[in-house]
Amino acid sequence: MIPLLKAAIGPDTLERIADVLRTGMIGHGPVVEEFEAALGARLGNPYVATVNNGTSGLHLALRLAGTSGTGDGREAGLDAARDEVLSTPLTFEATNWAVLANGLRLRWVDVDPATLNLDLDDLAKKISPATRAIVIVHWAGYPVDLDRLREILDAAEAAHGYRPVVVEDCAHAWGSTLRGRPVGGDGENICVFSFHATKHLGTGCGGMLTLPDERSYERARRLRFFGIDRRADRVNGNYDVPEWGYNFYMDQISASIGLANLETVDERVEQHRRNAAFYDAELAGVPGLELTAREPDRESSCWLYPVKAEDRPSFMRKMNDAGIMVSMLVRRNDTHGAVRDVADPALPGLDAVHDRIVHIPVGWWLSEADRAHIADTIKSGW
Template identity: 30%
Template sequence: MSKDENDWPNWPYFDPEMLEAASAVLKSGKVNYWSGDIHHLEDGTDVRGENGLFEYEFANYHSSKYAIALANGSLALELALLAYGIGPGDEVITTSRTFIASASCVAIQGALPRFADIDRESQNLSAETIFPLMNKKTRAIIPVHLSGRACEMDEILSLVREKEKEYGHRIYIIEDCAQALGGEYKSRKLGTMGDAGCFSFCQDKIITTGGEGGMLILNDETAYRKAWSYKDHGKNFDRYNLELKHPLAAPERENTASSYSSVGSNWRMTEMQAALGRVALKKLDNWNLKNRRINALYLEEALNKINGIKVYSPPKHISHAYYKQNATITGTLKADWPRERLINECNAKGLPCTYGSLWGISTEDAWKKIRLENGIEEAILANDIKIGQSNIMFQVHPTLTVEHMQATARILEDVMSQAID
């Protein structure tokens, strides 16, 4: 594929079925979370509108009890922490190699984000890197399944359960699955092993609901009721869900003059977003993830033949979702060939290439005030910096073909031959 021929298909991609689904909602005029029709499902469940159907289908896909559709994935993280009562005086451990929302959600609740280093191969935090930061103030862990590759969850869960016994309180695990929809760890869907799973449907994620969108999945009834109410202005859960015959809605609790049982905000998803999400979810396994894996595995084999490049394979117990394909520059670049030039050369030749996820977010000024207030000075995270400065990332989304992967390998090999000693 030459430069002139190298017309890379767009992602996100909205097929005719998705466009029709969103258009049908617009034509109906029922565009708001509360304006949709009530649907009576075969199992006896009643749900309202496209949002209700999307939540129901998303929860079923994950074998989760509850799902809450939201305006974006950042709100899913915030809502999970809020639902479990994380706040001032608490510490929450997460990674420094991630989008800033994985940590800012903690500060927004008044808690202190603590940053663990990463494992060099997986680029994820691990039980080993989490352990040094744990103390009696630790109330939650936010493992980020970066680029679709699962953290080693059994090891993290084991450490957390051990520390819960030592400290005498719960430590919640909030899985950040923004880049990992459909991924699995030992045949368990990512987002289902902790206390909450948080998903993003922003722009180029594995699926998108028109540019923004998110979902929170939970199994705890109390946390679900609290989260459901907060995302909708603090509405009285029982009063607003009795019409749907929700199994958690209790008539005896509904008999109150108050329509709003708590203070909340408006974090709802629109009906158009939900309609897009439903179609995308239906095609997730048999088209989206299937083609991502074909592309990523081809690319892994091809890139590992290039001098100075290494792609790390996940272990067999991890089913990678492949949001993107990471590669590490292991060769020594020439003095006049910094990574930025390498990336720019790839793009100039028609190959979309970036440095990948943010890194070093622990050094951002955003944390200065809260660290000063808590007397905390974060350590240098050596692996985070090392990987952050040597990673490059390539597209593997499902509208691409093996021919695009061949072009990726060919262009990168040409550029690397010029860039390394």
């Protein structure tokens, strides 16, 4: 079976892990700091805080977006009974469950059927005086138009006197660029990356936040470790915790895996792009199949390759019978029982594509024969 996802192991991973084990310092330590410095250099943003997984990063990002950092963090922050967070329903549940975990109120924004990202036109219509934060997802690595988003936020600020905080879910987007700028590196929004084992840049289990300024960066560093500044004098108990935090820090073994994978991640991203370009050419015009959008001003990381197939069950059976793993990967979040109390607006864009979306293998592990087999199987019909 040709796999849909696969974990990459860097060339000197075992040696790096052994070095950490020999030090006896397995929790937070200098290898984590080395990894953070390398990540910041890659993205051009020094305000990088690693965490133990991407879900923790999203939870922490919503905490940063919704609180002021004074007292218990609620006086100038989000009020779940009054304020809302706008988000996409087409994502892995972690994106939106982080909103709920912070006790905040969700409101759905429709999906652009061409890109499968949040529909910016619908977003512009739904921003209101109650909107305090917006969560976007760069689905499959295809960047949301952040410049257009900035214009929408400018207009919202002028109309309502408040600029909603943006949290970018970059779980798929390591290596993605918009108009030559790396996603997560512009220093404008709070960006969250996943380093799950199957991502382009994997640490086994891990993640990171990139922050827009030093103040939010310092808060993130404290809040990921119970609200404690690790640089404080804890030996004699001479430190203060101004606001409580979490047990979200990254460990040294994860960081060592990440440093090893960082050496080869660019090659993996490029291989995904080459495979995606092959599909773009081979699958264009196949009856019953629609490809997602490609714009010349942005480069997707192509972590996934989504297609929109008529009669999806038959398509999936055909692929499975041919030894090709495919998957819907996610279910629309707005239909889960956990969010039954969220207002149910019309989402015509999502309705138009949800039952057709399926992902085919596009990864670095594919041989030329593999990807030809995948394309030929699709072109033969289902």
